[in-house]
Amino acid sequence: MKSRHLRLLQRTYVVLIFCFMYLPILVLAVFSFNESKSRTVFTGFTLDWYKSLFTNRMILSALALSLAVALVSAVVATVVGTMATVGISAMGRKSQLFINNISYMPVVNPEIITGVSLMLLFVFLQNWASKFDVLPDAFFGLPTLLIAHITFNLPYVIFNVSPKLRQMDSRIYEAALDLGCTPRQAFFKAVLPELTPAILSAFLICLTYSIDDFIISYFNCGTLQTLPIAIYSMTRKKVSPEINALSTIMFLVILSIILISNALDSRRYKREQGLGKAGEGR
Amino acid sequence: MKKQLRALFCAALVLLLSLGAAPAALAEDQIQVTEDISVSGDYDWKRFEGQGVTLNVYNWGLYISDGSEESVDVISAFENLTGIKVNYTTFDSNESLYAKIKSGGVSYDVIVPSDYMVGKMVEEGMLAPLDYSNIPNAAGIGAEYLGWPFDEENTYSVPYMWGTTGLIYNTTMVQEAPDSWADMWDVQYAGNVLMFNNSRDAYAVAAKKLGMSLNPASVEEVDGVIEELKAQKSVVQAYVMDEIFDKMEGGEAALAPYYAGDAITMIQDNPDLAFVFPKEGVNFFVDSLCIPANCKNKEAAEMFLNYMCEPDVGLANCEFIGYSTPIGKVWERLDDELKYSEIAYPSQEVLDKAEAFTTLSAQVNSALDTAWSDMKSYDEGGSGWMVLVFLILALAISVFNIWHRVRKKLRNEY
Amino acid sequence: MIKSKAAASPYLVWMVIFIVAPLLIVAYYAFTDASGNFTLENIMAIGRYSSVFARSLLLAAEATVICLVLAFPVGYFLSRLRASKQHIMLMLVMLPMWMNFLLRTYAWMSLLENNGIINTVLGFFGLGPFRMINTAGAVVLGMVYNYLPYMILPLYTAMTKIDNSIIEAAQDLGASTLGTFTKVLLPLSGPGIATGITMVFVPSVSTFIISRMLGGGSNLLIGDLIELQFLGNSYNFNMGSAMSLVLMVIVLLCMSFTSSFDEQEMEGVM
Numbered sequence: 001m002k003s004r005h006l007r008l009l010q011r012t013y014v015v016l017i018f019c020f021m022y023l024p025i026l027v028l029a030v031f032s033f034n035e036s037k038s039r040t041v042f043t044g045f046t047l048d049w050y051k052s053l054f055t056n057r058m059i060l061s062a063l064a065l066s067l068a069v070a071l072v073s074a075v076v077a078t079v080v081g082t083m084a085t086v087g088i089s090a091m092g093r094k095s096q097l098f099i100n101n102i103s104y105m106p107v108v109n110p111e112i113i114t115g116v117s118l119m120l121l122f123v124f125l126q127n128w129a130s131k132f133d134v135l136p137d138a139f140f141g142l143p144t145l146l147i148a149h150i151t152f153n154l155p156y157v158i159f160n161v162s163p164k165l166r167q168m169d170s171r172i173y174e175a176a177l178d179l180g181c182t183p184r185q186a187f188f189k190a191v192l193p194e195l196t197p198a199i200l201s202a203f204l205i206c207l208t209y210s211i212d213d214f215i216i217s218y219f220n221c222g223t224l225q226t227l228p229i230a231i232y233s234m235t236r237k238k239v240s241p242e243i244n245a246l247s248t249i250m251f252l253v254i255l256s257i258i259l260i261s262n263a264l265d266s267r268r269y270k271r272e273q274g275l276g277k278a279g280e281g282r
Numbered sequence: 283m284k285k286q287l288r289a290l291f292c293a294a295l296v297l298l299l300s301l302g303a304a305p306a307a308l309a310e311d312q313i314q315v316t317e318d319i320s321v322s323g324d325y326d327w328k329r330f331e332g333q334g335v336t337l338n339v340y341n342w343g344l345y346i347s348d349g350s351e352e353s354v355d356v357i358s359a360f361e362n363l364t365g366i367k368v369n370y371t372t373f374d375s376n377e378s379l380y381a382k383i384k385s386g387g388v389s390y391d392v393i394v395p396s397d398y399m400v401g402k403m404v405e406e407g408m409l410a411p412l413d414y415s416n417i418p419n420a421a422g423i424g425a426e427y428l429g430w431p432f433d434e435e436n437t438y439s440v441p442y443m444w445g446t447t448g449l450i451y452n453t454t455m456v457q458e459a460p461d462s463w464a465d466m467w468d469v470q471y472a473g474n475v476l477m478f479n480n481s482r483d484a485y486a487v488a489a490k491k492l493g494m495s496l497n498p499a500s501v502e503e504v505d506g507v508i509e510e511l512k513a514q515k516s517v518v519q520a521y522v523m524d525e526i527f528d529k530m531e532g533g534e535a536a537l538a539p540y541y542a543g544d545a546i547t548m549i550q551d552n553p554d555l556a557f558v559f560p561k562e563g564v565n566f567f568v569d570s571l572c573i574p575a576n577c578k579n580k581e582a583a584e585m586f587l588n589y590m591c592e593p594d595v596g597l598a599n600c601e602f603i604g605y606s607t608p609i610g611k612v613w614e615r616l617d618d619e620l621k622y623s624e625i626a627y628p629s630q631e632v633l634d635k636a637e638a639f640t641t642l643s644a645q646v647n648s649a650l651d652t653a654w655s656d657m658k659s660y661d662e663g664g665s666g667w668m669v670l671v672f673l674i675l676a677l678a679i680s681v682f683n684i685w686h687r688v689r690k691k692l693r694n695e696y
Numbered sequence: 697m698i699k700s701k702a703a704a705s706p707y708l709v710w711m712v713i714f715i716v717a718p719l720l721i722v723a724y725y726a727f728t729d730a731s732g733n734f735t736l737e738n739i740m741a742i743g744r745y746s747s748v749f750a751r752s753l754l755l756a757a758e759a760t761v762i763c764l765v766l767a768f769p770v771g772y773f774l775s776r777l778r779a780s781k782q783h784i785m786l787m788l789v790m791l792p793m794w795m796n797f798l799l800r801t802y803a804w805m806s807l808l809e810n811n812g813i814i815n816t817v818l819g820f821f822g823l824g825p826f827r828m829i830n831t832a833g834a835v836v837l838g839m840v841y842n843y844l845p846y847m848i849l850p851l852y853t854a855m856t857k858i859d860n861s862i863i864e865a866a867q868d869l870g871a872s873t874l875g876t877f878t879k880v881l882l883p884l885s886g887p888g889i890a891t892g893i894t895m896v897f898v899p900s901v902s903t904f905i906i907s908r909m910l911g912g913g914s915n916l917l918i919g920d921l922i923e924l925q926f927l928g929n930s931y932n933f934n935m936g937s938a939m940s941l942v943l944m945v946i947v948l949l950c951m952s953f954t955s956s957f958d959e960q961e962m963e964g965v966m
Contacts, residue, residue, distance in 0.1 A: 014773050017766060019791045021844065021865045024803030027813060031806070038532070039806035040813050057358075058370070080707050099708070105715055110902030110947060112919050112939050116926055117718030117762075119385070120937070124721055126387040132885020140387040154707065183700070212796060214905070219926065222339040223369060224389045231798045233372055235909065237343040238527040240350070247799040254794050258787045267782070337902045377929040383933060473827055477915055483930050520830045520912030534810050651930040656922075659748040680952050 025251055032244035045219065049245040051214075056242060062230035066211050069142075069226065073149035074206035082199055086187070089165055090156070106152045107159075113189030115219035118148050122220065124213070150218045155204040161203065164198035165191075203277025309576030315363045318354045319594045325418065327585070331365030335582050339392045340379065342569070343372040343524045344544070345443070347595075347602035354598035360589050366582055373521040375480035377651075383408060383568060389517040389576050391583040397483070397568050400439050401432030401641030409438040410573045416584035419591035427608035432641060439570035440587050444541045446628060447483065447565045447634055454554050455536035463491040464559045467535055472517045476529060476538035479521040480638060483565070483655035484511060487539050490562040497640045501649040508653040512660050521658070530555055541567075542625045552587035553611075557625050568608075715846055718832040719944075725937035738938035745939070747920060752917040753946070755832060756900035759839035761846040763896045764889065766840070771851030771888070772881070775858070778917025786852070793845040801838050801909050808834055808910070826936060830912030847892040855881075898947055 025134050053059065078106030088099055126139050174196065176186035214228035221229055234243055311323035321327065348370070349355030357368050370514060372380045376399040382388055382408075395403060403409050414420060420440050427441045451460055455474060460466075465474050466487065478484040485546040486496035498504045521534050527544070529535050531552040539549075545557040573583045589595060596612035599605075606626045607613055609617075613621065620626055642650065729735045742749075774785050792800065808829040815825040829832055850885050858881070866880045882889075904919030911917075918939065925936030 010769065010773050014770055017844075018788065021789075021841070024807060024841070025792065025795060026802060027807060028799065028803045038813055039528075040532070040809070040816060080736060081921050083703040084707030085704075087701050087707070090701045091704075099704075099711070099963065101370055102715060105719070108898065108947070108951065109897055109941060110919075112902050112904065112922055113722070113944055114718075114920060116936065117722045118714065119926065120721045120725060120933070121714070121718040122387055123385050130386075140389075140819060144387075151710070156712070158707075178674040203675070208794060212794070214798060223371060223390060225371060228796060230799055231796060231802075232905070233343070234964055235525075235798065235802050237372070243799065244804065247796065247803070250799070251791075251795055254791060258791060262784065263789060266780070346826070362795055375929065377931065378927060381927050381929075381931040385926075385933075515914060518912075518914060521913075521914060532809065648932075651932065654745060655921065655930045657925055658743050659921065661747040661751065680949060683952055 018080075025247070028244045029248040029251065032241055032248045034244075036230050037239075037241060037243070039244075052240075053242045053245045053249075058230055059242070059246065062225045062227045065096060065145075065224055066227040067144050069149055069177050070207050071152055072211035073146055074203050075205050076146075077153035077157050078199060078203045079223075081202065082161055082195070083164055084154070085161040086191075089162065102154045103158055106153075107155045111152075111213075111215040112219075114152060115148070115216040117253050118144070118151065118216065119219040119249050140220065141224050145217060145226070146221060147225065148216050149210045152213070153215055156209065157199075157202040160202035161195055161198045162216045164195055167188070168194050185251050200263060215255045238239070284429060287377060295481070304323045313363070316354070318598060319359045321589065321592045321594065322419070325585075325588060326343060327589075329348045329365050329585070329618075330579075330582050333365075333577055335365075336366075336367045336369055337391045337579070337582055337586055338369045338371070338389065339586065340373060340382075340390045340392045341392075342373055343374055344527075344547075345372075345394065345569075345600040345603055345605075346370075347501070351602075353602040356595050356598050359595075360654070363589070364582075364585060366585070367541065368586075373499050377480055378522060383451045383574060389578055390574050390580065391577045393572050393574060394442055394569050395439075396639065397430060397432050397570070398641045400572060400638035402572055402647075404433060404438055405641065406666045408575055408603070410575045410577055410580060411437045412440065412573065412587070413580070413584060416581060417588045417591065418587045420589055422593065422609045422611055424608055424610050424624065427568065429639075433570070438592065440574050441608040442569050442571045442590065442610055443543070443599075443603070444566070445626070446559070447486070447539055448542050448545060448557050448559050448565070448625070448692065449536045449537060450530060450540055450548060450555055450557050450656045452530065452535070452552075452554050453556050455533070459556070459558065460537060461558055461561055463487050463539075463562050465560075466539065467491070467514050469517060471536050473519050474512075474536035475517050475519060476526055476535045477514070477518045477521050481524050481650050482540070484521075484654075485650065486516070486637075486639075490560070490564070493562065496637055498646055498650065501646060504649045504653050506644060511657050513659070515660060527551075528668070540629070541605070543603050546604035546620070546623065546625055559628060562631045563637060564632065566633065566636035566638045568638070600689060621686050721767040721807045722940050725933050727938075729831040729934055739942070741935065742938055742942055748893065748916050748921055749918060749942070749946075751832075752901050752919075753834055755839065755915075755917070756897050758944065759836050759843065759900045760897045762840050764837070767844060767847035767851055767892065770848050771855050771885075774848070775795045775855035775894050776860070776943050781855075786849075789852075790850050797842060797937055798905060800842060801906055804834070804838055804841065805829065805909055808837075808945045825858050829910060830914070832911070835907050835915055835917075838910045839896075839900045839903065842906065843896040846899075850886075850888040850891035850895065850943055851885060854885040854891075894951060897950055901946070901950075902943060923957045 019109065031039055031042065032049055033045050033047070034042050035046045035048075039127070088096055091099070122139060122144050122233060167192070171189045173186055176190040177183065213226075214232065217226050218229055218232070225233070229242065231246070234240070283527045312320040313327065314320045322391050347356045348355045357370055360366070363367055373382065376396050379393060379395060379672075380402070383390065383403075384395070391695075393412065400409070417440060419434075423441055427444065428436050433439045439583045448464070449460055449463070453459070457470070460468075465471070466477070478487065482496075485498070485504075485507055486615065487500070487508045489496045492507060492510060493506065494503065498507065526538055526540055527548060530538055531550050533552070533554065536637060542557070545555075549557065571587050573580060573587070577583055591609060593609065593611040594613070596607055597615050600607045600612055600616060601620065604620070604626060608614075652689070726738055727734055727736070729737065770789075772788070774782060779784060805812075809815070810825050810827065810829070812829070814828065819825065862884070863876060864878060866876045871879065901917075902919045904917060904923050907913075907915055907917045907920055913920075922936050922939050922943070924930045925932045927938065
């Protein structure tokens with residue numbers, strides 16, 4: 001009675017919130033099929049914008065750049081970050097606290113400050129290097145983008161892997177040592193497999209943040225354009241429904257990734273359940 | 283300045299009277315790049331082919347025929363012709379162009395600043411002198427478009443397009459056609475007025491409204507005119523640059539100042555719109571192709587400049603963006619509608635009252651920049667006291683927090 | 697356990713060069729003028745922009761409060777679902793977060809414009825066109841829309857840790873619904889609230905895209921000002937650095953308020 005009404009209210013409320021969150025995306029999707037360029041009046045159905053999107057060089061090259069930067073920076077950040085987690089866990093409590101607090105800065109700082117501070121650093125390095133002819137002239141561009149992305153990815157790796165490292169049973173490592181492994185072998189054969197889920201999820205998080213990053217890239221991109229920067233410059237000009245087509249495609253890609261990962265997860269979950277039941281049956 | 287404007291008009295007259303036959307067939311020494319573009323065969327276009335050269339071109343938005351909306355794709359044609367890849371990006375104001383280049387570390391090969399910005403960059407040594415033996419097509423530019431005060435020998439710049447500003451309005455949203463900059467302060471259009479989102483163009487509108495020169499001579503002048511802009515804020519819907527296309531075409535605003543060439547484009551897309559030269563006078567501008575001093579491959583950049591001065595390329599650009607060309611051959615081949623358009627090629631009367639920007643002194647320039655920030659952040663409500671409240675609140679909260687933590691620690695010790 | 701501190705050395709070097717040094721350089725620029733002499737002028741000049749800071753703080757605070765109120769029931773509802781359903785619902789909540797931020801904000805432009813979709817729909821019912829875009833309200837709406845998932849997630853994480861039995865016990869002991877809410881639910885979800893507030897307030901106070909796209913360039917926020925100084929019309933690195941420094945101080949103050957977050961919470965959210 002009362003609790004039933006409460007439940008109904010709750011469900012309606014959550015549905016409304018979800019509608020609110022998905023409304024703009026749906027509107028974009030609907031108007032990506034619009035015949036005219038109007039963003040508000042639907043005149044006819046067409047796939048033209050999708051076709052012209054695939055021939056839009058600016059977007060294609062921006063997409064390629066975004067993917068390349070994301071992949072490279074995610075890989076580097078994951079490797080360096082994992083090594084760092086291991087190294088930090090070996091330090092004293094005070095050093096750990098100190099380093100963790102500093103590592104927090106790119107996460108906690110507003111993105112505009114991280115972007116601006118990195119830009120100032122690069123300008124400073126540029127001025128300093130111009131005296132020595134050591135660094136290339138066109139410093140801003142791919143090098144600065146990569147450095148910036150790696151910098152803001154590293155904290156996420158550290159804060160993803162360290163809880164897993166802490167939770168891990170340290171006896172596994174010691175057991176490996178006892179059984180005759182060198183420390184390095186013990187690490188790769190005993191510790192790393194335990195950390196792999198955390199490392200993988202850190203890698204995915206780095207990829208996501210890197211592809212989606214706008215503000216930090218905006219200040220450090222030089223002459224290049226990543227996908228968000230290309231989108232931004234498109235919205236500053238005469239807007240073409242190609243943006244709508246792009247957003248619909250991105251939405252579908254993300255949705256399918258989620259569904260696939262969900263299916264894989266639930267299959268693994270069911271398999272583990274099945275194994276558990278088989279174990280109980282014995 | 284006025285003498286040159288008059289010479290301009292005379293040149294236009296001369297061109298009008300001496301309508302030569304447009305080149306119908308391909309001349310012997312022409313290379314056909316695409317069906318719309320053929321370039322002069324005299325030039326060694328293929329010099330850099332296969333060397334993996336990339337040019338970074340930084341231009342205004344919607345300022346080249348790039349293949350959108352079924353226009354000629356001038357950039358791809360260049361890439362096909364020369365084997366040089368073009369990385370084409372856009373900016374929306376001279377000041378952001380300046381900021382990007384001044385900070386150093388970025389290396390663009392071709393940029394397109396306006397008159398006063400060319401002057402400023404020359405003064406600060408940011409531009410490279412041009413080698414005209416690599417830009418023979420520059421000879422096609424009418425003499426009356428060369429030798430501006432900001433670059434008297436054209437050592438650093440090749441004129442690309444010229445034009446004027448003016449007032450665009452939506453005929454369905456105004457009672458009577460506006461004819462003065464002062465109409466943009468009119469309260470009846472409150473919330474329906476758009477404004478330039480850069481300091482000099484906005485200053486020009488306000489200065490002309492007050493009957494002053496759009497080149498401030500002193501800091502006091504700057505402050506006085508900026509006050510006028512502050513007064514306008516309550517009426518302005520938004521400060522925009524190229525976002526104006528969507529807004530005016532979509533009927534979102536009644537009045538907006540913008541550049542004549544863009545007005546032509548907007549009117550094409552939305553016939554409700556109309557254009558007028560306000561009676562106080564407008565701004566006359568020339569945008570030029572320049573090469574930054576730290577450019578990597580100057581010869582390839584000069585090849586691009588030469589390409590942009592090709593008549594076919596200039597024609598494609600003009601037809602798409604609607605601005606006015608300094609190249610005689612291009613003007614000859616324009617559609618009558620564009621060729622004799624009052625908007626693109628205004629009458630002598632308008633040109634006489636038009637004023638061009640000059641490069642400001644460093645002191646006045648920084649005063650203008652600061653005043654612009656002030657004006658944008660200006661709030662008629664005047665909420666400065668709120669900061670004090672916030673600071674006190676923040677202080678109180680952190681004090682409370684520290685006290686709370688100290689108490690917790692003391693409690694835990696038991 | 698593993699005794700090799702050396703493994704962290706590449707990261708430490710990186711950290712010093714690319715996290716610590718840039719902030720020091722910002723401080724350097726903030727306290728010098730164009731020719732490199734020490735000066736306090738930049739910091740003093742910020743007083744002129746106090747209205748911008750006030751506006752940013754006010755709008756960010758509004759957005760944070762609205763997000764908190766909207767997200768609290770959602771987080772609670774999600775935490776009480778069956779485990780399998782929770783997974784899917786969580787993904788649905790996070791999906792908009794993974795869409796490009798610019799596109800999400802841009803989508804609201806076409807909804808809110810004078811001839812936009814909302815006004816057109818309202819026009820069918822005879823309701824006059826409302827001026828929605830280019831107002832402070834539109835900016836707050838943009839902030840709420842963009843950062844709502846960042847508030848839902850920490851709240852959900854915190855509430856999953858609250859066992860149902862605690863709530864039932866409170867009700868058994870005679871607490872009313874309101875009492876249960878204020879004395880049990882609210883305090884126990886404290887860490888989640890703190891994290892959520894941080895994750896919404898910090899980006900909101902420093903955004904410049906939302907105010908540019910939905911605010912019409914007249915509702916200038918701190919982010920806009922800083923961008924103006926570095927890549928925009930008022931090219932002034934010193935002024936920009938001073939503003940960044942003040943922004944950092946403001947953010948630190950806010951963080952000290954919600955200081956009950958600790959590493960565990962942040963890790964859980966990520």
